[in-house]
Amino acid sequence: MSLAELRDLTVGFPGRPILRGIDLRVEAGEVVGLVGESGSGKSTAAMSIAGALPASAAVSGQITVDGRDVLGMSPAELRELRTRKVGVVQQEPRAAFNPVRPVGHFLTEQLRTNLGWPQQDADDRVVGLMRECGLREPQAMLARYPHEFSGGMLQRLVIAAALAPEPELLIADEATSALDVTTQAEIIGILSRARADRGLGILFITHDLPLAAAFCDRVVVLRSGEVVEEQGARELFAAPKSAYAAELLAAVPVLDEDGVDA
Numbered sequence: 001m002s003l004a005e006l007r008d009l010t011v012g013f014p015g016r017p018i019l020r021g022i023d024l025r026v027e028a029g030e031v032v033g034l035v036g037e038s039g040s041g042k043s044t045a046a047m048s049i050a051g052a053l054p055a056s057a058a059v060s061g062q063i064t065v066d067g068r069d070v071l072g073m074s075p076a077e078l079r080e081l082r083t084r085k086v087g088v089v090q091q092e093p094r095a096a097f098n099p100v101r102p103v104g105h106f107l108t109e110q111l112r113t114n115l116g117w118p119q120q121d122a123d124d125r126v127v128g129l130m131r132e133c134g135l136r137e138p139q140a141m142l143a144r145y146p147h148e149f150s151g152g153m154l155q156r157l158v159i160a161a162a163l164a165p166e167p168e169l170l171i172a173d174e175a176t177s178a179l180d181v182t183t184q185a186e187i188i189g190i191l192s193r194a195r196a197d198r199g200l201g202i203l204f205i206t207h208d209l210p211l212a213a214a215f216c217d218r219v220v221v222l223r224s225g226e227v228v229e230e231q232g233a234r235e236l237f238a239a240p241k242s243a244y245a246a247e248l249l250a251a252v253p254v255l256d257e258d259g260v261d262a
């Protein structure tokens with residue numbers, strides 16, 4: 001049984017099909033890349049797994065997490081899914097925070113509100129995770145406000161918050177796209193450790209094909225709502241089977257020795 005699986009999933013918004021019969025699975029401890037042009041339906045596929053499609057979406061097919069049918073879940077079961085099973089990290093970390101609340105409020109929110117943890121226990125858990133995410137003096141940080149942090153620091157905080165309830169799957173939706181390359185590499189390091197230490201499955205959505213090749217075990221290529229290719233990451237990069245993946249790879253700039261587009 002896969003950790004998360006989409007089977008023949010079709011999603012449409014009024015008047016437009018977005019996903020057309022896609023199959024996708026993520027196993028425990030596996031990093032699956034989901035790549036494709038803007039608008040190809042990557043985030044829609046991810047939100048299906050998190051049980052977070054908008055009410056206006058028409059959905060057919062099957063969505064399961066740990067073998068449980070997500071489409072049939074009650075609001076309480078969906079809340080539990082998003083707390084205990086699936087964490088989500090998106091591109092713009094600042095949007096996750098309330099600007100007038102200290103960051104500790106956001107970091108401990110799931111533990112306090114959904115799992116009923118006492119404040120001190122929640123603080124202790126997130127402080128440990130913040131340290132793992134490369135943040136120094138985490139205890140003092142809890143009282144600081146979002147505007148006091150850079151985007152890279154905020155993204156580490158978002159990852160610590162997402163890992164706090166120990167989800168089995170993390171959806172990283174362009175989670176490193178807005179960051180400089182050094183911070184990006186550090187965030188990938190944090191995700192790799194979480195996968196190795198906790199057996200976390202990761203659905204890694206990105207426009208960045210070389211990054212997907214380096215980080216993912218398997219890559220699924222989406223075009224206009226359809227899966228056009230699925231391969232081991234290295235194999236895809238070395239020898240794409242579909243003309244579309246070959247086109248995407250050909251569009252990746254190759255730098256010559258002077259760092260100029262060749």
Ligand SMILES: Nc1ncnc2c1ncn2[C@@H]1O[C@H](COP(=O)(O)OP(=O)(O)OP(=O)(O)O)[C@@H](O)[C@H]1O
Nearest residue numbers: 013014018036037038039040041042043044045054
């Ligand atoms: N709530 C919604 N109502 C109507 N259309 C939507 C809704 N959410 C997404 N769409 C449309 O669905 C299509 C796919 O969007 P989606 O965000 O899944 O693509 P994506 O591949 O993740 O794109 P990007 O890389 O730009 O984030 C887009 O054309 C988008 O405008």
